[in-house]
Amino acid sequence: MDSSVTDLQRKKRINKGAWTVEEDQKLAEAIAVNGARRWKKIAAIAGLNRCGKSCRLRWMNYLRPNIKRGNISDQEEDLILRLHKLLGNRWSLIAGRLPGRTDNEIKNYWNSHLRKKINHQKKESRVPGVRNAMAIVPDKKAYAEAVATEKTSGGGEDPGTGFDVDEFFNFSMENCSDLDWIGSVLSDDRGALLQDEFNGYLDKINFSEYRY
DNA sequence: AATTCACCCAACCGCCTACAC
DNA sequence: TGTGTAGGCGGTTGGGTGAAT
Numbered sequence: 001m002d003s004s005v006t007d008l009q010r011k012k013r014i015n016k017g018a019w020t021v022e023e024d025q026k027l028a029e030a031i032a033v034n035g036a037r038r039w040k041k042i043a044a045i046a047g048l049n050r051c052g053k054s055c056r057l058r059w060m061n062y063l064r065p066n067i068k069r070g071n072i073s074d075q076e077e078d079l080i081l082r083l084h085k086l087l088g089n090r091w092s093l094i095a096g097r098l099p100g101r102t103d104n105e106i107k108n109y110w111n112s113h114l115r116k117k118i119n120h121q122k123k124e125s126r127v128p129g130v131r132n133a134m135a136i137v138p139d140k141k142a143y144a145e146a147v148a149t150e151k152t153s154g155g156g157e158d159p160g161t162g163f164d165v166d167e168f169f170n171f172s173m174e175n176c177s178d179l180d181w182i183g184s185v186l187s188d189d190r191g192a193l194l195q196d197e198f199n200g201y202l203d204k205i206n207f208s209e210y211r212y
Numbered sequence: 213a214a215t216t217c218a219c220c221c222a223a224c225c226g227c228c229t230a231c232a233c
Numbered sequence: 234t235g236t237g238t239a240g241g242c243g244g245t246t247g248g249g250t251g252a253a254t
Contacts, residue, residue: 052240062222
């Protein structure tokens, strides 16, 4: 026992580590009464020796209603892969498109399963004869910029044959590591101009097709 | 049976942003 | 306008567990 720590200090010490069933019950009861906000207050009301952040995390990732636990289906995995190609490590955004899944769960799943899978696929895709991702990406980049430029100039008409969001956001033939340009396009002024198309694409994903 | 290793996942940490005062 | 606080996010850690030796 550490004799330098007084009883008072020990009592004040914030509890860390795994949550107990009793702590979960206290937290859930406090949230049922006070709502899921003001986490510091909730921790105090529940009589938990935890910081507000820890309470929030526990609620968001474990106790919250409608949390889906267990295996990620093939369809969910496919959606995660597509969204990650599009959004990068924006786990909360990706989770927002997978009902019942948490950002933490998706992040863990990516780090433990999908990253390896992607790396493996990258190696396999280097064989001769496979369509070269770099051959197609610059075309899309140029197209995205043309659309943005057209909007900026108020031209009114789409360049070329119109903006096909399905084709634009279909990265099935492309390599994750070659898609950095999307981030730069979406995060600057051009991206702001393309937000409608971007959001429209996400809204078009029909979640009823995904069975869990 | 004991030990080592790899993997998974819950939880923590640090940083950033939004908001109240 | 500046400051403090709470909430949210992504990166990282560490304990538990099962497989391999």
